[in-house]
Amino acid sequence: MEEMPTKIEHLLHELTVLPLSGGHGAEAAGFSLTNYTFWLIVAVVLLLTFFIVASRKVKLVPSGIGNLAEAGVDFVRNGVCVDVMGPEGKKYFPFLGTIFFFVLFNNLLGNIPPALPGTGTVGTTFTWAIIVFLVYNGIGIKKIGFFGYIKSLIPSGTPWWLSWLIFLIELISHFLRPFTLGIRLFANMYAGHIMLGVFTIFAAIFIEQFSAISIAVVPLSFLMQVILRVFELMVAVLQAYIFTILTAVYIDGALHAGSH
Amino acid sequence: MEIIIPNTTEMWVNIAAFAVLFVVLWKFAFPPITKMLDERANKIRESLEKAEDTRVEAERLLDEYKVQMAEARAEATQVIEQGRKVAESMKTEILAKAREEAEAEKAKAVAAIKAEKESAMAELKGEVADLSVAVAGKILGSSITKADHEALIDKYLAEVGSLNEN
Numbered sequence: 001m002e003e004m005p006t007k008i009e010h011l012l013h014e015l016t017v018l019p020l021s022g023g024h025g026a027e028a029a030g031f032s033l034t035n036y037t038f039w040l041i042v043a044v045v046l047l048l049t050f051f052i053v054a055s056r057k058v059k060l061v062p063s064g065i066g067n068l069a070e071a072g073v074d075f076v077r078n079g080v081c082v083d084v085m086g087p088e089g090k091k092y093f094p095f096l097g098t099i100f101f102f103v104l105f106n107n108l109l110g111n112i113p114p115a116l117p118g119t120g121t122v123g124t125t126f127t128w129a130i131i132v133f134l135v136y137n138g139i140g141i142k143k144i145g146f147f148g149y150i151k152s153l154i155p156s157g158t159p160w161w162l163s164w165l166i167f168l169i170e171l172i173s174h175f176l177r178p179f180t181l182g183i184r185l186f187a188n189m190y191a192g193h194i195m196l197g198v199f200t201i202f203a204a205i206f207i208e209q210f211s212a213i214s215i216a217v218v219p220l221s222f223l224m225q226v227i228l229r230v231f232e233l234m235v236a237v238l239q240a241y242i243f244t245i246l247t248a249v250y251i252d253g254a255l256h257a258g259s260h
Numbered sequence: 261m262e263i264i265i266p267n268t269t270e271m272w273v274n275i276a277a278f279a280v281l282f283v284v285l286w287k288f289a290f291p292p293i294t295k296m297l298d299e300r301a302n303k304i305r306e307s308l309e310k311a312e313d314t315r316v317e318a319e320r321l322l323d324e325y326k327v328q329m330a331e332a333r334a335e336a337t338q339v340i341e342q343g344r345k346v347a348e349s350m351k352t353e354i355l356a357k358a359r360e361e362a363e364a365e366k367a368k369a370v371a372a373i374k375a376e377k378e379s380a381m382a383e384l385k386g387e388v389a390d391l392s393v394a395v396a397g398k399i400l401g402s403s404i405t406k407a408d409h410e411a412l413i414d415k416y417l418a419e420v421g422s423l424n425e426n
Binding site for chain 2 (some may be wrong): 036037047055056059066073090098102186190
């Protein structure tokens with residue numbers, strides 16, 4: 001039983017960002033690829049392969065891999081873009097589709113041992129959240145100009161003595177968006193893997209030091225593994241959807257910044 | 261706390277991943293798929309519209325045929341009715357003509373009979389007169405006068421006449 005802390009420490013160590021060469025700590029990661037980026041590149045290659053193959057296989061009567069890709073594309077294009085932004089939202093589909101499928105492929109790949117989800121590190125999620133931040137603000141600024149966009153942070157009809165406060169709050173809320181986006185996705189993926197790891201450790205310890213309690217703990221740990229796997233698959237899709245739909249909401253807000 | 265400090269290499273890898281993914285998906289992978297989705301939607305819309313047009317056309321034709329059928333039926337009834345009228349009028353005409361002819365025939369016959377009867381009566385009258393004169397002469401010798409004789413004939417003829425009327 002005294003192995004528990006060391007095993008958990010080992011698990012956490014495995015889930016931290018590590019350089020591929022096998023060094024220790026984030027500092028050593030320096031400029032070499034990390035364990036997460038390795039799987040991220042695998043996911044990106046899979047994603048590109050899938051879509052390049054699928055896009056050559058679309059037919060008027062859908063079938064097979066083309067049908068699967070179409071279902072995904074249609075889900076993002078109609079279920080996210082059009083639903084949130086209306087018909088003109090289709091214009092932003094390539095951007096939102098890239099985000100959705102990137103997050104989805106990374107999340108799902110992370111569910112296949114020994115892969116790690118590329119989205120299980122803040123290096124990934126913050127980068128993508130910052131891209132989203134730059135893009136949606138860029139769209140807003142392009143639409144109504146820099147000063148118009150800044151002015152739109154204060155709702156019309158706000159009393160002058162309150163406007164600076166509202167402006168400050170709005171500004172902070174905008175700058176918090178990339179953090180919340182990034183943290184939400186990272187924490188979901190990271191926590192999921194910790195939960196899975198913990199139940200694996202339980203099972204391993206109680207098998208190694210077999211006793212009467214093991215008869216109850218091992219099957220329960222195993223059952224939890226199965227349940228959590230299903231749960232993780234759901235979370236993988238759900239988090240990809242949430243990340244994408246929030247991006248769509250931000251873009252929609254920027255598009256209508258001047259009109260409220 | 262170090263897990264929420266992003267690793268710089270990871271950030272560069274992600275920026276590269278985003279750039280490659282976005283360009284490849286946007287320029288090469290998504291267009292055929294979205295094009296096909298739109299094409300299919302259009303195809304379905306067109307097919308539905310076409311089906312609707314065909315249905316409307318079929319209904320229009322059906323109505324047209326119904327009207328034509330009704331017209332044809334009415335016309336047929338009219339033709340039959342007309343035929344019946346013609347036949348009816350021909351029947352009455354033929355009957356009237358037949359009756360007329362029969363009437364004429366009958367009248368002719370009656371006239372002939374009457375003439376026959378009259379000539380027979382005249383002949384009979386002569387013969388009866390002669391015969392009665394002869395008979396009377398034989399019975400009475402020549403004792404009845406011409407006047408008696410005439411009166412006798414007339415009486416007899418009246419009797420014969422009344423018999424004839426019965």
